[in-house]
Amino acid sequence: MFRAGERLAPREVVGVDPQLEDWRQCSPAWIAGALAKAQARPSGGWYALDGSDALGREPRRFVVAGRELVAWRGPQGALRVAPDACPHMGASLSEGHVCEGRVVCPWHGLALGDEGRGRWRPLPSHDDGVVLWVRLEAPGEAVTARPILPERPAAPIAAVVRMEARCAPEDVIQNRLDPWHGAHFHPHTFAQLRVLERGDDEITVRVAYRLLGRVGIEVDARFHCVDPRTIVMTIVRGEGTGSVVETHATPLGDGRTAVIEATLATSDRPAFRVLRRFGALLVRPFMERIARRLWVEDAAYAERLAALRGGAATAERGEDRRHEAGAGRG
Structure with missing residues (x-):
């Protein structure tokens, strides 16, 4: 022993x-x-994206389980993750920029934040200080408030x-x-x-x-x-x-x-x-x-x-x- x-x-x-x-x-x-x-x-529905330091001032595109996502820093630098396709006309939000905590579409300038727009909504996300996470819910899978x-x-x-x-x-x-x-x-x-x-x-x-x-x-x-x-x-x-x-x-x-x-x-x-x-x-x-x-x-x-x-x-x-x-x- x-x-x-x-x-x-x-x-x-x-x-x-x-x-x-x-x-x-x-x-x-x-x-x-x-x-x-x-x-x-159980996974709680959480998926690791990258290290916390890998996300700076600009939005970044991720793909998780076939879903295209955009990650950016919201108010006070908090992590935000949402569908990458703009709800207006489908442009890639990760090719835009961040202004006052909102991701701005590069195609027509639509600024999107926590309030969402139509069916477009930010997803549950978490920055534990080392790793960035996003939660994607699957049928029959119990979710947790934070990654395990x-x-x-x-x-x-x-x-x-x-x-x-x-x-x-x-x-x-x-x-x-x-x-x-x-x-x-x-x-x-x-x-x-x-x-x-x-x-x-x-x-x-x-x-x-x-x-x-x-x-x-x-x-x-x-x-x-x-x-x-x-x-x-x-x-x-x-x-x-x-x-x-x-x-x-x-x-x-x-x-x-x-x-x-x-x-x-x-x-x-x-x-x-x-x-x-x-x-x-x-x-x-x-x-x-x-x-x-x-x-x-x-x-x-x-x-x-x-x-x-x-x-x-x-x-x-x-x-x-x-x-x-x-x-x-x-």
Whole structure:
């Protein structure tokens, strides 16, 4: 049994331990069962759009489950999301501008706000300070007033990346339910992994992150799903205990999915408080670069699974993504 919060000292890591035989430990049946349990969880009707910082002064177009939406900052910077088609003559509101908290149509200048017009109305939306959300109601689905969020650290350094892949949301969740692939598929970041605990729909592992060459640091990380389209990794022991990585999968339509991954880092070290106050702008791009590199590679595999499921013999798009990640994987 592991003890939460205890630090693990840096040590030499040499890569995958062949004696562990990760391919034997990685059970497709367990992954499928955990995924099924995740898919059965309620979502409250909420879909992640992007990071909070990704929406500035201008309106922005999003597509969620085939629906074209426009997001903008309303009064006092509050998030607003509505159908992208102007109720007047159908122009794209995301190509307009924002004036005094209202989105202005680029075609005839119609300004639209909270009061709506005809059948056009803003949708329920939420900005949690890290991720932007919209609620789309589906028949038979119970809705919640706010997105279903995991426990987050107080005052973290947060970084969010958004990517798109030709796959289904469940391919994204399945990827994160398979931590065994990390040291094999991402040897530039992970060195070794050992399962500590495994329940029906969650798993805790000890994983070695590479710091410099053969030197790495171990942490114990728990993976669990909080809704059908979100899986969370929480560091429960080691450096950065309490830090979380939220991976949100939002269906776009036409067989595509947006991956919105939020990393919320924390530490009880005094230096972290200084870094959070003065150096967050320097650290955040580094965090984003790591997350994006991992997802370029993981999206390749997710696209391959989707292609094979669709009967395709190859997944060239996925292979192209892996090449984009660079030649330094080893």
